[in-house]
Amino acid sequence: MTLSQFQVRFHGRGGQGVVTAAELLSVAAFYEGRYSQAFPTFGSERAGAPVAAFCRIADRQIRTRSPVSRPDAVVVGDATLLHSGDLFAGLGTDGYVLVNTSGGIDRPALDRRLAELQTERIAALPATELALRHLGRPVPNAVLLGGLAALCDVVSLASVQRAIAERFTGPLGAANQAAAAEAYAMVAHPAELSGASPD
Amino acid sequence: MTPGQPVRFFQVGSFAAGNRLLAPEMRTVQSDATRANSLTSGHRACQGCGEALGARYVLDTAMRATGGRLIAVNATGCLEVFTTPYPETSWRVPWLHSLFANAASVATGVAATLDAQGRNEVRVLAQAGDGGTVDIGFAALSGLFERNDDVLYVCYDNQAYMNTGVQRSGATPPAARTATTEALGPEPGNPFGQGKNLPLIAMAHNIPYVATATVAELHDLEAKVLKAMTMHGARYLHVLVPCPLGWGSAPAATIELARLAKESGLFAVFEAERGEVTASSSIRHQVPVEAYLRPQSRYRHLFDDTGAVLRPDIVGRLQALADANIARFDLLKSAS
Amino acid sequence: MLRQIEGSQAVARVVAACRPQVVCAYPITPQTHIVEAIGAMVKSGELPGCRFINVESEFSALSVAIGASATGARAYTATASQGLLFMMEALYNAAGLGLPIVMTLANRAVGAPINIWNDHSDAMAARDAGWIQLFAESNQEAADLHAQAFRLAEEVSLPVMVCMDGFVLTHAVERVDVVTREQIDAFLPPYEPRQVLDPSAPVTIGAMVGPEAFEEVRYLDHARHLDALGSIEAIAEEFAEVVGRPCGGLLSPYRTQDAELIVVALGSVLGTIHEVVDEARDRGARVGALGITTFRPFPLDAVRDALGGDARLLVVEKAFSSGFGGVLSTDIAMAVEGAPSRISTVVGGLGGRAITETSLRRVIDDALEGRLERLEFLDLDRGAVEAELARMAANRRSGPVAENMLRSLSASARRTGGGRP
Numbered sequence: 001m002t003l004s005q006f007q008v009r010f011h012g013r014g015g016q017g018v019v020t021a022a023e024l025l026s027v028a029a030f031y032e033g034r035y036s037q038a039f040p041t042f043g044s045e046r047a048g049a050p051v052a053a054f055c056r057i058a059d060r061q062i063r064t065r066s067p068v069s070r071p072d073a074v075v076v077g078d079a080t081l082l083h084s085g086d087l088f089a090g091l092g093t094d095g096y097v098l099v100n101t102s103g104g105i106d107r108p109a110l111d112r113r114l115a116e117l118q119t120e121r122i123a124a125l126p127a128t129e130l131a132l133r134h135l136g137r138p139v140p141n142a143v144l145l146g147g148l149a150a151l152c153d154v155v156s157l158a159s160v161q162r163a164i165a166e167r168f169t170g171p172l173g174a175a176n177q178a179a180a181a182e183a184y185a186m187v188a189h190p191a192e193l194s195g196a197s198p199d
Numbered sequence: 200m201t202p203g204q205p206v207r208f209f210q211v212g213s214f215a216a217g218n219r220l221l222a223p224e225m226r227t228v229q230s231d232a233t234r235a236n237s238l239t240s241g242h243r244a245c246q247g248c249g250e251a252l253g254a255r256y257v258l259d260t261a262m263r264a265t266g267g268r269l270i271a272v273n274a275t276g277c278l279e280v281f282t283t284p285y286p287e288t289s290w291r292v293p294w295l296h297s298l299f300a301n302a303a304s305v306a307t308g309v310a311a312t313l314d315a316q317g318r319n320e321v322r323v324l325a326q327a328g329d330g331g332t333v334d335i336g337f338a339a340l341s342g343l344f345e346r347n348d349d350v351l352y353v354c355y356d357n358q359a360y361m362n363t364g365v366q367r368s369g370a371t372p373p374a375a376r377t378a379t380t381e382a383l384g385p386e387p388g389n390p391f392g393q394g395k396n397l398p399l400i401a402m403a404h405n406i407p408y409v410a411t412a413t414v415a416e417l418h419d420l421e422a423k424v425l426k427a428m429t430m431h432g433a434r435y436l437h438v439l440v441p442c443p444l445g446w447g448s449a450p451a452a453t454i455e456l457a458r459l460a461k462e463s464g465l466f467a468v469f470e471a472e473r474g475e476v477t478a479s480s481s482i483r484h485q486v487p488v489e490a491y492l493r494p495q496s497r498y499r500h501l502f503d504d505t506g507a508v509l510r511p512d513i514v515g516r517l518q519a520l521a522d523a524n525i526a527r528f529d530l531l532k533s534a535s
Numbered sequence: 536m537l538r539q540i541e542g543s544q545a546v547a548r549v550v551a552a553c554r555p556q557v558v559c560a561y562p563i564t565p566q567t568h569i570v571e572a573i574g575a576m577v578k579s580g581e582l583p584g585c586r587f588i589n590v591e592s593e594f595s596a597l598s599v600a601i602g603a604s605a606t607g608a609r610a611y612t613a614t615a616s617q618g619l620l621f622m623m624e625a626l627y628n629a630a631g632l633g634l635p636i637v638m639t640l641a642n643r644a645v646g647a648p649i650n651i652w653n654d655h656s657d658a659m660a661a662r663d664a665g666w667i668q669l670f671a672e673s674n675q676e677a678a679d680l681h682a683q684a685f686r687l688a689e690e691v692s693l694p695v696m697v698c699m700d701g702f703v704l705t706h707a708v709e710r711v712d713v714v715t716r717e718q719i720d721a722f723l724p725p726y727e728p729r730q731v732l733d734p735s736a737p738v739t740i741g742a743m744v745g746p747e748a749f750e751e752v753r754y755l756d757h758a759r760h761l762d763a764l765g766s767i768e769a770i771a772e773e774f775a776e777v778v779g780r781p782c783g784g785l786l787s788p789y790r791t792q793d794a795e796l797i798v799v800a801l802g803s804v805l806g807t808i809h810e811v812v813d814e815a816r817d818r819g820a821r822v823g824a825l826g827i828t829t830f831r832p833f834p835l836d837a838v839r840d841a842l843g844g845d846a847r848l849l850v851v852e853k854a855f856s857s858g859f860g861g862v863l864s865t866d867i868a869m870a871v872e873g874a875p876s877r878i879s880t881v882v883g884g885l886g887g888r889a890i891t892e893t894s895l896r897r898v899i900d901d902a903l904e905g906r907l908e909r910l911e912f913l914d915l916d917r918g919a920v921e922a923e924l925a926r927m928a929a930n931r932r933s934g935p936v937a938e939n940m941l942r943s944l945s946a947s948a949r950r951t952g953g954g955r956p
């Protein structure tokens with residue numbers, strides 16, 4: 001890799017919208033004048049099956065097409081995936097982790113790599129709860145993006161909101177934007193809100 | 200209850216008699232603890248998949264009828280995909296998937312070999328989705344009918360190409376939204392065509408047995424499989440299997456929607472032998488088609504947010520289709 | 536217009552901008568998003584004058600396009616894998632009749648075993664069907680090649696297949712400058728058929744030809760293919776003038792000057808190859824790459840020029856011919872006649888297995904050191920293969936190979952406590 005690149009890997013279950021999340025992240029980066037690339041691991045999977053999606057963001061054209069094997073951030077859309085498979089493979093010690101859970105994250109028990117991460121680089125976000133509250137549906141993709149924007153600052157909340165607005169029209173778009181904003185606030189200021197402490 | 204049989208509770212449709220209330224010999228194959236479990240758990244179908252249910256009922260019943268001497272041939276489609284990525288293979292019958300269009304012909308090859316080898320006690324069942332049956336596999340199936348090959352062919356009709364992401368098939372009903380018939384323009388959803396009623400087309404081949412069924416009536420479905428297996432030659436069973444993903448319905452609504460399809464008259468449940476209708480299942484509590492359409496988001500464009508009918512013209516045409524079915528198959532005769 | 540867009544959507548927009556009159560569709564992954572998007576445009580009235588026909592098989596999809604094209608319509612369809620093979624007879628027919636149909640092939644492996652992921656076995660199966668085959672390296676190129684494909688098909692009266700890697704491109708969201716209708720109108724003239732069904736001037740299309748003329752008719756196909764080589768270059772140049780960016784053409788060389796090793800490939804893997812080439816160059820290794828944009832007709836002379844000199848050649852292929860070896864490599868060997876000993880073939884990326892930078896780096900190093908066999912399989916799990924061969928040797932009824940393989944892989948995954956990605 002000749003130039004700095006930010007690579008995100010999303011893990012979730014079919015129906016949660018992690019493929020859309022990766023896509024919206026790439027659109028948000030595009031709005032900021034960056035190059036970006038999003039693509040899913042496409043299984044012939046049905047609703048509920050594990051899926052992954054990737055997003056790369058860079059300042060120059062992205063040519064590589066291989067799956068992200070050394071992510072800078074890992075987003076886990078469903079906490080039940082935490083104990084299946086190697087979700088954090090390739091994550092460096094300066095990486096970021098965002099997990100959708102209404103509980104906390106028991107770092108060392110999960111993965112030794114998490115124990116090495118800085119506390120402020122790991123966030124637990126009750127994304128499904130937020131989605132249910134704002135949209136009435138357990139589809140946490142926009143919520144996760146709001147959280148990710150707060151966690152690692154790779155795209156602004158405004159760009160995320162714009163990508164959401166472009167994708168979801170009408171009341172659904174407004175609700176998703178509100179959900180993303182709340183997620184952003186929760187991750188950006190964990191101390192001021194209850195239930196979102198990273199540990 | 201027979202001694203030693205554990206007490207089990209089964210979810211049954213509101214019109215069906217619970218197995219517990221029936222004499223043992225009248226209970227369903229599914230309620231039998233010793234059933235074959237031909238399609239076991241662990242497969243990757245969506246929650247509430249009607250096709251998974253239908254296939255399980257059909258295969259276990261065919262296994263009972265043949266004493267376990269059964270070979271299954273499967274076309275490409277959801278059923279094939281969600282049951283086979285190993286180590287989750289869910290089949291406990293000898294099972295062959297070849298291609299999308301050729302299940303009927305592959306089954307003919309299996310049957311011919313069993314015949315040539317004098318192993319006629321082993322029976323053959325071919326299965327496919329509606330796309331694999333009424334569209335791409337149609338020529339092969341018609342050939343199987345015309346030669347009267349000794350195969351029971353089962354079509355699981357979820358009314359679209361679900362495996363590839365819900366595109367229209369020849370069995371998609373008018374007005375239904377699919378990925379290739381979006382709810383756009385003056386005639387939203389699938390256009391009103393001439394329809395392609397495969398049970399009727401099968402009947403036109405004068406084959407020994409044609410039947411339709413739904414996953415809402417398990418006793419009826421199993422009885423039809425048992426009956427088909429008492430016969431030889433080409434037999435065709437068409438099972439309506441709601442698909443939560445493609446129909447945009449709640450996973451828990453699968454059985455209810457299958458029942459409403461029949462009770463509205465949109466899906467006629469009947470049997471035919473040698474080209475003549477021999478029996479049809481009467482509607483017990485007729486419902487207007489809206490009751491069936493409303494819970495499915497593939498028909499969302501016909502209703503407003505409160506559920507009121509937005510397109511009475513289209514709903515009216517669908518009701519006319521139901522009424523025509525009712526008249527044709529005499530579905531409002533008093534229940535026999 | 537510059538957009539962050541899914542490859543399939545970009546292609547759909549360009550096809551729509553070319554104003555096709557008949558579009559036929561039959562679903563097969565990973566091509567579906569393209570025709571679904573066009574179908575929605577037709578239904579919403581965005582594409583007046585276009586008929587969108589949902590057919591009952593791929594055989595019918597291409598057959599509808601044949602009828603439409605012979606009647607003077609600009610006709611388009613798309614497919615992949617099993618679908619392409621199911622249209623095979625119509626494929627040869629469309630080419631033999633000289634009908635300028637454009638098709639997107641979202642490259643996907645051919646079964647059995649059934650597999651929905653990317654490789655090039657479908658395109659290679661149709662290599663000799665008489666279609667022009669163009670391979671896209673990125674979604675920008677995939678989109679632009681479609682505009683050029685209509686122009687090319689109609690100019691030379693041959694069908695054109697634009698190959699884009701299934702999922703890797705069709706489902707990737709990236710930056711694409713989508714040509715506008717105005718740009719297309721400046722570049723693509725109205726379709727002027729060479730032959731058309733017309734009551735005012737009746738012709739017989741599809742007449743039987745016996746031994747007295749069959750060879751000549753066939754030769755004319757070949758001649759038109761050779762002619763097309765010139766058209767492809769000219770059209771690419773004109774496209775660059777109108778649209779303001781280069782795209783298409785016969786080949787895409789990358790840092791080949793003074794190279795001691797040139798990696799040759801088709802399609803989207805070239806992007807990853809370019810990354811690795813740059814890395815190698817940074818290390819001082821003289822490595823370059825050659826993308827084959829036009830695979831049929833095969834630009835023999837241009838390839839010979841591009842690969843002249845004595846560089847070693849490493850052909851990376853996502854398909855192969857069982858019992859023989861590389862497919863593209865055979866053509867490359869023909870182009871650099873006399874020097875096949877400098878060619879190594881690496882078959883990889885089959886059925887969607889990712890071709891990673893790490894693996895490419897390794898084979899490039901091996902090639903530079905002269906450690907490569909003539910034919911290698913990238914990241915092949917030798918253990919699994921040996922175990923199955925042993926099982927087959929030991930036991931007559933060893934069972935279905937695919938099932939055995941998966942069973943042993945899942946058993947070893949359980950032993951090591953992890954799954955394969």
Ligand SMILES: Cc1ncc(C[n+]2csc(CCOP(=O)(O)OP(=O)(O)O)c2C)c(N)n1
Binds near residue numbers: 278300328357621
């Ligand atoms: C020749 C060919 N064309 C297309 C496909 C892609 N394909 C696989 S399954 C499928 C749809 C199956 O639909 P249906 O038969 O109705 O079964 P369902 O998945 O709905 O149960 C399609 C289009 C294929 N495998 N082979």
Ligand code: SF4
Binds near residue numbers: 243248250278443
């Ligand atoms: S898409 Fe429909 S048919 Fe396929 S597994 Fe899901 S519910 Fe069943």
Ligand SMILES: [Mg+2]
Binds near residue numbers: 329330357358361
């Ligand atoms: Mg179907």
